[in-house]
């Protein structure tokens with residue numbers, strides 16, 4: 001009787017299901033993927049057996065699957081078969097011509113030339129490449145720079161006798177004026193309940209770099225050195241009356257530094273604002289804190305697509321809404337960068353957080369893998385930060401995600417994402433899980449799990465604020 005019932009049920013399930021597996025990725029048949037490996041992501045009735053060519057595919061109980069495959073140069077044919085139906089996908093891997101070696105050599109000029117920055121927010125970099133974590137400073141418009149050479153699409157900037165940096169050729173224009181050192185007219189200090197304000201009055205704009213000072217704290221029985229941010233270092237270049245024309249200034253953390261910004265006002269007054277650490281009320285450490293939640297993607301920007309066809313943008317928004325409610329119950333004042341399914345630029349997201357005068361910025365995302373990482377076995381939660389001041393917050397949130405949700409530890413990483421390059425508050429970007437990993441995906445689209453994930457992020461924040469005060 002029992003056997004008969006099982007057979008009947010199986011027949012029903014099989015009979016009701018679609019005939020062949022749904023393939024989510026690659027998005028289309030007949031695509032070109034120039035990688036030695038890629039993957040198939042999709043879903044199939046978990047009671048069926050699925051094969052890609054002769055390889056058996058593991059189907060998660062949710063129906064989701066992720067199957068890495070090798071690609072040979074040329075056309076690769078994949079037969080995706082569930083016993084009753086077969087789909088055929090063709091993926092072409094092109095022979096990548098070795099790029100002709102661009103003969104980029106560093107050129108040094110006989111005489112330095114003066115250029116000025118063309119616009120605001122121009123990145124000054126440690127290396128002549130657009131990428132990675134090589135940003136030293138974002139400069140305002142009209143800052144004069146001494147250019148002594150070039151490499152590819154970058155100019156080499158001489159800041160002081162032994163200090164160099166790189167700037168994109170597209171961000172500066174040449175001027176005829178020679179650079180003469182700036183003079184410091186005065187220096188003032190102000191404070192309000194919210195911030196400390198340092199103002200350096202110069203007679204003209206000069207380049208500068210503001211960086212976080214790090215020292216190393218010994219942890220865990222002398223085995224591990226953990227970097228801590230204990231202040232800010234400002235160097236203004238090309239200032240008269242200082243060794244090497246370098247004016248150096250250190251701002252102590254005083255245990256209270258928390259977010260900062262620097263800018264020129266009234267043409268040539270360089271201002272550094274350092275936000276005080278918010279008042280923490282035990283046992284409600286988030287009471288009164290201003291928090292910005294940033295649900296990633298939106299509108300026609302879907303983000304990653306999950307095994308069952310769910311879109312990352314919807315999962316991000318749903319978790320963000322739950323997080324908002326929990327943070328508000330904990331007494332925080334929450335702003336969100338989007339409340340519905342609309343596309344919002346990265347700049348706008350940062351602007352919303354700045355207008356909110358946020359104490360913390362949290363971006364919510366879910367992950368996918370590039371083709372070449374098909375066999376990397378990466379899954380679980382990762383938290384990204386850019387400025388060292390945000391690393392501790394990233395650690396506490398990841399601890400909560402791996403501890404409370406049992407997510408695989410996919411690490412805390414430093415990455416130059418635009419939304420977390422805002423210095424006005426600690427800022428992190430959470431990749432809660434992988435939309436394309438069947439195990440992660442089944443959790444991410446589950447309403448109960450989303451609640452627990454929001455709880456874990458809340459606890460990570462609470463632990464952080466309880467610890468750092």
Ligand SMILES: [Zn+2]
Pocket residue numbers: 296297303304312365366367
């Ligand atoms: Zn995303």
